[in-house]
Amino acid sequence: MQSEKPFKLDYRIGSADADYRSQCRVSALLEHMQLAADRDLAGMGVTVSEMLDQGLGWMLLTTDVTIIRPARLEEEVSLQTWHKENKGVTWLRDYILTDREGTHLAEARTAWALVDLKRRRVVRPSALPFEVKSHPDLSLGEAPAKVTVPSELSLQEQYRLTVQYSSTDSNGHMNNARYADVCCDALTLDELASGMSRLQISYHREIRMQEQMIVERSEVTEGTVWVRGRLAEENESIIFEAKLSLADSTASPSNQ
Known part of the structure; x- marks a missing residue:
């Protein structure tokens, strides 16, 4: 079914959203993306509590965010989101972040799966006993490609992270948005200063409270x-x- 307009969330970049440069952290953008998606679905009657009653939940598979210009502290922005379509068991959702003049600040494509929480298995879209409206005509592009580190690259351990209370959500595992911070924490000061134009993440499995993660990274290769x-x-x-x-692809190679 076609909905009339995509959902829009208006908000101001607060101090908790900003980094040391007074720019919006990527993780804060991902958090607002989650909030906007939840509110969009809630408006269709697909609330988190209703899904839990049905024994169902959402699992984020891949996120692909292009940052055209970072939003700034206290800037007023609008985040639009819509369910685009289903491809097999995958649910595709797009996002556009704009400033007050309507200029695009960021665009994102995400892929999700519907999960049977008891069996911990992906189920087909038909298992959801609710109607989710779609906007197939507003597509930002193909489904985001799965991220796989090239086999020829050598990654070195940067640090270890034990998942604590501050990183978890209502599911008891590390929140999807937190992974952007995990990635940024692996960058050097020079690399952070250069900024990020695109972030692609594929999630393979959950990590729960008190479990430890080994974070590895490559050297800078062609700006990546x-x-x-x-x-x-x-x-x-x-x-x-x-x-x-x-x-800024001229950022110096990591010497961490």
Whole structure:
């Protein structure tokens, strides 16, 4: 079914959203993207509580965010989002962040899956007993590509992170938006100063409170830094993989 207009969330960049440069952190943008999606679905009757009653939940698979110009502290912005379409078991949702004049600040494409929480299995869209309106004509492009670190690249451990209360959400595991901070924490000061023009993340498995993550990264290659998180246990299974495109490709190689 076609909805009349995409959902829009108006807000101001607050001090909790900004980094040391008074620019909106990527993780804060991802947090507002989650909020906008939840409110869009809630307006259709698909609330979090209703889904939990049905034993269902959402699992984010891949996020691809292009940052045209970082929003600034106290800037008023608008975030539009819409469910685009389903492809197989995948739900595709797009986003556009604009300033007061309507100029695009960021664009994002995301891929989600519907999960049976009891069996921890992905289920088909038909398993959702609600109607989700779509905007297939407003597509920002194809489904975001899965991020896979090239096999020829060598990644080095940067730090280890134990998931604590501050990183978790109502599901009891690290919130999806927090992974942007994990990636940025692996960058040097020079790389942070250069800014980020694009962030692509694929989520492979959950990590829960008190579990430890090994965060690895590559050297800067053609303006790109690859970051990967592994579980700090015997199997060291991959938690996420990410590709960070620096806005200033002249940033110096990492010497961390």
